[in-house]
Amino acid sequence: MTAEPDFSLCRTASVLIVDDEAGMRQFLSKALLKHFALVETAGSIEEAEALRQRCHFDLLILDVRLPGRSSMDWHEALHDPNRHSDVIFMTAYAELDTAIQALRVGAADFILKPFRLEQMQNAILRVLKRRQLARENFLLKREVHQFVDDDSPMLGHSAGIRQLEAVIQRVAPTPSAVLIEGESGTGKDLVARALHQQSGRSGPYVPVNCGAIAPDLLEAELFGHTKGAFTGAMRSREGLFHYASGGTLFLDEIGELPLGMQAKLLRALEQKAIRPVGSEQEVKVDVRILAATNRHLEEEVRAGRFREDLYFRLNVLTLTLPPLRDRREDIPLLAHYFSRRLARELGLDPIPFSHDDLYAMQQYDWKGNIRELKNFIERCILLGHLPLQDLQPTSSPTSPRQAGFPVCWTLEEVEKQHILRVLQASEGNKSAAARQLGIARKTLDRKLTSWEDATSAH
Template identity: 50%
Template sequence: MSISFADRSAVGIEDVPAAPNAVEAILVLDDEPGMRTFIERTLASKFARVETAADADEARALAKNTRFDLMIADIRLPGAVSGLELARELRDRYQVDLDVIFITGYLDVYDEIDALRDTSADVLRKPFHAEQLLAVIKRAQERRRVAREQFLLHRECEQRPSAKRIVGESASLKDIWRTIHRIAPMPSTVLIKGETGTGKELVARALHDLSGRRGSYVPVNCGAISADLIEGELFGHLKGAFTGAHQARNGLFSHADGGTLFLDEIGEMPLALQAKLLRVLEERRYRPVGGSQEIPVNARVITATNRDLAAEVLAGRFRKDLYYRINVVDLKLPPLRERKGDIEHLARYFLNVLSAELGVPTPELTAWDLQQLTRYDWPGNCRELRNVIERSLLLGNPVAQYVCESTVQNAEESATGSPASSLEAVQRSHIMNALAVAGGNKTVAARALGVSRKTVERKLKEWSDDGSVDMPH
């Protein structure tokens, strides 16, 4: 399956209303004169405008007349209003997209939890160095860049008919698209199943874009994050929760609040974390690492896998209760070999998009090209087809040349009696070829195949156990 979004460059910046961009104007709010001076001197030469305020009234007056991108605010202020309350007030009254970095000199974990529940992602404890302050501002700039891209994508999706984002005319694709339209506005969890490269993330994006949810779309590849880090990535952590946790940070659930969290390769998630994810889905609350209080969250969760999760449950590698919880709606994407009528549509689409990106002329697909494209089984599905098209554009050779290389190899295996026609044999051949090209480097091969290194290692282990391949070192 391939659902494609139009080139973002089609949306002109001048036509887009205000949305988060770079950090240029900063408001510093602290009742300590020395702290205000330190922050102002640190930032004055690096940003277009830095203003300081000693209390809430001064901050209100400045925010009323100036559009600030970022506020650095002490959590505890003299008077009845805290820095947290003032930040929310300024967003509501003057600037909805104001980023905030909270600073505090008190070891009060409840202040820190309240800050984490805010849309800010960082809390700095006093005293701190200039380098620490600049580092958290850099993270704020990155958040604004991502928010800008998401804003443009949402704007683009609103302006363009949904049908233009679909490539293919097969009956199975149309059925899936009708299902996407039906379930997109619902809050239910969705499990997207399909082989690698069938377009699972594109379907997840389409579900979010058509959902009407105003929060962010946040994707995460569960197979690309180590088991000891993934809990903190999902739920965030408080300062000091573990070695190296110098500041509190929000997790991906926080960033997806009001939007969609896409958990790709959910089958790679460690069993211990599966239990915590199940609790979040049931209770709609999560607890940051090192925290004692739970934080409510309103994020729709969409998951995807290329594994047979039912078999994983029987093997004890996936929790049965979590499987039933995420499998409320089941979307199975067909492999490209089962919808060969869409190959020509996809190939022409990739040729047009990639030739524009690469700045090269768009070549014509010959009858021979199309014949070879439709004869090949595409074990890597749409992603492999895209890579073949891109390679042909980069090297200036016919598309069919690269398809023939794989087709001939499969025919040779069949002539020697090996089961090249089976999916497992094709998959094995494809992975071993990628490893050969990468000189045995599993990370490089995985990147070329569009899968995680863990997936490559798992397949090699399976084949090594049954004696079908020698395990690369």
């Protein structure tokens, strides 16, 4: 039994069928309508060009011999530098010269009439797969030359992280825009990737650091440009909105966008269409937008540095990432993770953390958040030990690291104070405190109960 072809690549694609036979147009249109986002038909090149002026088509299916003008002479479509379309030619005349000419004008495939529907479907899928591979290849090359912050794993047992994961799972499958806020190094890119991975969207995840691109190049980078649109534009190039089609575009550090670019981005989001620099025609796009910032955008709006209408357009849902100092109970888990991972990457032994080492890390405020923790662990592995002098406690001036416990205390008193401080650092989460202390939850409950009973007796 033949497996059903996978038409998922067609869901966001558009196709134009040009044939002077009404029966062929109807046959192909009926077969493709259920798979493509848009299917249009035309009986001549003139009619087809009028449609192409109004809408961009990812795929053209053209009969070679048409009345008045051959499809191979349709230079406007076959050689349009601004809006490339893949082309499948079909003909009832099995002539070698015709096939060679079709290849010369850029045909992606060539089909002889009469044909079975399966032949056309397979040709279409081959063309769209090649198109997707070209897009993925572009994105891979781009990511090789672009720093992507993937050093912030969403690991942890803290209430904030558990709540964040629950919200991601709920909103990921929706097309709604999401604004991700948080200090630098808290893992905003990782949250955006998680939203995309759980979205079910067939297109790619495309991250853009708005603060890392020169302001005068931002428009061309996002929307693309035509040949000669500006100095240095030696050829036309499609923008990141195009490469993210069917997927997710992550606009990191969106607060860095100049006001002029904010207006153009707002229009693109509202119209679901982009206009490449130097072009007079718009191109429809299907992109889910995620944005992130370490600024307070409401304050930026009040200060006149960020457009209020764009803020409202992006702020459908806001996810706020907690800084590492607000989830200290997760630090031991993150430290062990980075130690194992970085040791493998560096070809060195991981660092064995003692209880005191982890306690010192939990007392430090980590102003650079998870990124700073990761860099510290890497430094430890390179040195072969923990440079604890780098971890001067910033959260409490009376922490044990600075003053220690009085020498007159008994071991029981030291144990009690240490357990209470770990419990406080865990924000009262007894399970997290027990894991940090290396004891069973029942043991912790028993000790706390005994201390409460002793206090009541006095």
